[in-house]
Amino acid sequence: MKSNSGYRRREFLWTAGVAGVMGLLEGKGAEGEPARASSLPTRGRLMAQLESIAAEHVTIPKEEGQFLNLLVKLTRARKVLEVGTAHGYTTLWLAEALEATGGQLTTIEIVPERHELAKKHVAEAGFSHRVRFLLGDAHGLIPKIEGRHDVVYLDADKGGNGDYFEKLLSGKLPAGGLLIAHNAILLADAMQAYLERVLAHAEFETVIVRAVPEDGMALSYRRRAGRS
Ligand SMILES: C[S@@+](CC[C@H](N)C(=O)[O-])C[C@H]1O[C@@H](n2cnc3c(N)ncnc32)[C@H](O)[C@@H]1O
Numbered sequence: 001m002k003s004n005s006g007y008r009r010r011e012f013l014w015t016a017g018v019a020g021v022m023g024l025l026e027g028k029g030a031e032g033e034p035a036r037a038s039s040l041p042t043r044g045r046l047m048a049q050l051e052s053i054a055a056e057h058v059t060i061p062k063e064e065g066q067f068l069n070l071l072v073k074l075t076r077a078r079k080v081l082e083v084g085t086a087h088g089y090t091t092l093w094l095a096e097a098l099e100a101t102g103g104q105l106t107t108i109e110i111v112p113e114r115h116e117l118a119k120k121h122v123a124e125a126g127f128s129h130r131v132r133f134l135l136g137d138a139h140g141l142i143p144k145i146e147g148r149h150d151v152v153y154l155d156a157d158k159g160g161n162g163d164y165f166e167k168l169l170s171g172k173l174p175a176g177g178l179l180i181a182h183n184a185i186l187l188a189d190a191m192q193a194y195l196e197r198v199l200a201h202a203e204f205e206t207v208i209v210r211a212v213p214e215d216g217m218a219l220s221y222r223r224r225a226g227r228s
Contacts, residue, residue, distance in 0.1 A: 043092075043125050050089045050121065057086040057114065060155070060182065065093035067211035068153065068180070071219075072097035075178055077150035078104070083138045083164060084156030085109035088118030094153070095127035105131045106145060108138040110156070142167045148174045155182040161194035175203075175224040184208050184218035191218075 051062060060068075072080060072094060078101055080094055085107040094105050109115040115135040122131050134141055138156055142164060152173055154161050161181055173179055179198070184191060185208065198220050199206050206220040 046121060046124055047089075047092065050087060050092070053087070054089065057089070059086055059089040061212050064182070064211045064215075064217070065090060067209075067217075069093045069097045071178065071180070072103075072151055073100050075151060076101050077178075078102065079147060079149045079151075080105045081142075081145070081149040081152045081172070082107040083142075083152070083154050085118045085133065086114050086155075088121040090153070090155065091118055091122055091131060092125055092127065095122060095125070095130040098130045099127065103130070103150075106134060106149075107131060108134045108136065108141055108156075110135075110137050139163055139167070142172065145172065148172055149177065150174070151178045151180065153180045153182070158183060158187045158190035158194075161191055162197055165194060165198060173222055175222050177222045179204070179218075179220040179222070181218040181220075183215055185210070185216040186214060 047062075050059065054061075068090060077098070080098060080103060082091060082094060082105060085091055086109065088107075091105065091107050094107075098105055107118070109118060112135060115133060119128075119133050122128055122133075134145075139160060149172060152168055154164055156164075165179070168179065181191065181194065181198075184195065188195065195218060198204050198218065201220075203223050204220045205223065206218055208216045208218050210216040
């Protein structure tokens with residue numbers, strides 16, 4: 001009986017897929033059971049609340065949040081850096097993925113009120129243990145951050161992406177790492193210098209991917225030495 005129920009549980013985990021991810025963020029556990037953290041029942045309401053004030057904080061659409069969540073899981077990222085926390089909507093999608101990989105997120109925001117609001121939202125969702133919040137100008141903070149990141153997500157001042165790229169190149173984004181820049185279609189003009197630089201860079205393979213019809217993200221994979 002024990003192995004049989006163990007099998008059923010594993011089978012469910014394999015087949016739950018995206019519905020399972022959404023269930024977690026909506027506060028449901030497997031097969032309707034309560035999920036792990038005590039604050040999970042608040043997550044569904046919290047995500048809906050953050051989505052209702054998305055325009056105010058210029059946050060990403062839900063589909064892009066789901067896409068980022070999946071990317072972190074697929075790459076099995078353990079260290080993720082987000083530039084542009086806002087009120088923490090994307091942060092929650094990234095943190096939930098890192099719950100699956102056992103990783104950590106560092107997120108940077110320049111506006112103190114947004115930084116505080118994001119901390120509150122992440123605490124309410126039960127993910128504080130996954131997120132380190134930095135307050136300040138990311139241009140100055142990135143060189144001071146220790147260690148390398150498997151995934152870096154840029155969603156702050158679009159004209160600053162070129163500077164972020166140069167600062168990440170030296171020791172912050174390893175070979176095999178993934179750099180993601182938001183608004184690569186909608187705000188392509190503001191990001192032109194960055195897009196030209198990364199598309200032409202010999203160490204990076206870049207594609208523009210749409211998770212929603214109106215916009216896209218530039219995904220740039222840093223090649224491993226000696227491999228194509
Ligand atoms: C488009 S919003 C980010 C939205 C967020 N990714 C989400 O969907 O939940 C951009 C954020 O970047 C912040 N920002 C802009 N310039 C910055 C800088 N130089 N350093 C850190 N944060 C910055 C803004 O204050 C704003 O909150």
